[in-house]
Amino acid sequence: MNIHEYQAKALFAQFGVAVPKGVATQSSAEFAQCLSQIDGKNGYMVKSQIHAGGRGKGTFTNGFKGGVKFAPTREKALEHAQAMLGNTLVTAQTGAEGRKVQTIYFTEAANLGKRPDGRDDEYYLAILLDRATSQPVIVASTEGGVEIEQVAHATPEKIFKVRVDPAVGLQAYQARQLAFALGFKGELFKQCVNLVTKLYQFYWEKDAAMVEVNPLLVTQEGQLLALDAKVSFDDNALFRHPDVVALRDLNEEDSKEIEASKFGLSYIALDGNIACLVNGAGLAMSTMDIIQHFGGSPANFLDVGGGASQDQVTAAFKIILGDPNVKGILVNIFGGIMDCNVIASGIVAAVKETGLKLPLVVRLEGNNVEAGKATLASSGLTIVSGDSMADAAQKIVKLVNK
């Protein structure tokens, strides 16, 4: 589960991680009041809140440039906020359709510290799971404010990592290692050790999946601040964090994915025109792959899970058909334990209930498969049967491209 920057910073503040003071609102009527709570001696930052990166370099569909803007005065901040709220922001990560900005976050602008070469004094800090060792890893770099993957590729010596032994947690010497590696001294060194320690505490206690601060900044006044915050949580652990669940913003999620999850379906929309309905995540992924292999383009990932009841299949058809790009459907079920005939009856009922007009290819395999195929054949519906995944994929690609 992802949260907004303003929510992440509120949690940071709770754990004692230094952030610039800020106020968020969903209403333009509150803009002035929000701004009055912020010290604007260095100016203001106006930040669009969406669950996607690249906001600063994004463009609104109304032509306004920049989802994150500096404003020297309160009036200018108001103006920026008016241009952003309720409008759609397109960034490198949102896709062409963009995201509607429904929350504006005002913060005090920081006085950026400078390095001897004139660059802003920005760092990078993140905590996530290191899959290779099954341990949390803290990643830090002297090169903040840029894409960390580029830094890792071009100058790997500027990336520092500390792995945390979960049996004992983060040790003080590890926080010191990072602070030394980043080149901090004196008061800033102490601030860095403290910030790393508190941020790790937040990551661990709240079951975060990833915490990223980019940039971590040194101000001219000599303060270390988390200028941006990107946080996601482990969905499997949400049951023990009702306070985190309360931060969920359904506006940021795909309505079809939400609808799918109500039926125990895992659905992700893609750009293609051949929808698929599959049981099992690995089989669902490889069904998308085989559609592409034979020259088609998958419209979605859809895993109905191990079960695939008639209700689920019907719900899945409705969700699939809600995508206007879909020109055909491929159903691929390996009914290992379930009775294929029950699944076949479910498909027939779903086709009838939804009045499906598009080409449909069904590949059934497993328990009682002959009876299942007979049910499909005698349904009076034009359902094409596929003998293998390859056969089924070739058939649906041919039907859709006809």
Place this chain on the structure above:
Amino acid sequence: MSILVKEDTRILVQGITGDFGARHARLSIDYGSQVVAGVTPGKGGQVFEHNGKKVPIFNTVAEAAKQTGATVSAIFVPPPFAADAILECVDADLDLAVAITEGIPVKDMIRAKRAMQGKRTRLIGPNCPGLVTPGRGDKSYGGCRIGIAPGYIHRRGKVGVVSRSGTLTYEAVWQLTCRNQGQSTCVGIGGDPVNGTSHLDVIKLFNEDPETEAIIMIGEIGGSAEVEAARWIKAHCKKPVAGFIAGATAPAGRRMGHAGAVIGGSEDTAAAKIKIFHECGISVAATPSDMADALLRIWKG
């Protein structure tokens, strides 16, 4: 031989009184597997009955193992309690804990895995279909089925199968069976980012197993476990290996059903993994329909 479990391996089921655990305990009994005990805290002394077979239920894993000689546990415990169930197997010194449970918090698994270091118990999973060593009876009856895989699709034979995904494993197994190629053992290691047994761990076991003559390794996007296994195969594996990677069409940053199936960096993509498979001499299946044939090409020529 086979790996990890044999036909006579004695199995206990944690969560045998829940719907999911009970259903699959019954299916394992029907397959002829040696389900000898159930564990549900507070229900010790009760009996799980199926088709005339009476399986005693115990309060603790240690007690169940001591009384029945069970060496392997199938875990069907709900996610909030599953890591605890795994560690109870470690405490009872079982050979193997197979965690079927889907949805265990990552932090719980990080801690459990750390606590298992240096202990004798091996973990398979979590979020996995389990493992099957097929039997020699009709439709592989009499095998050892731990977890949720359909038993009847297997045949006893010489191919080892290892995969993160359930239904994709069944797909590979069924392709083999339809081509009269049986399996030594089929292991589903699970789709979570933190798991007990890796592709490489299983490949090493297959490499040492005299019955296993060839191997199918099925992977997916996310992480580097398949790459690590492929490099080891190139350097050490004596047996022909075919491979498949799912997720060539998956967009970056989106988790594809499995918690572990998400492209984080350029190394995590299907294309990068497939390239390394080729470099390591693995026969790559172009599509999931081609898994058994990809193996036969490199194995039987």
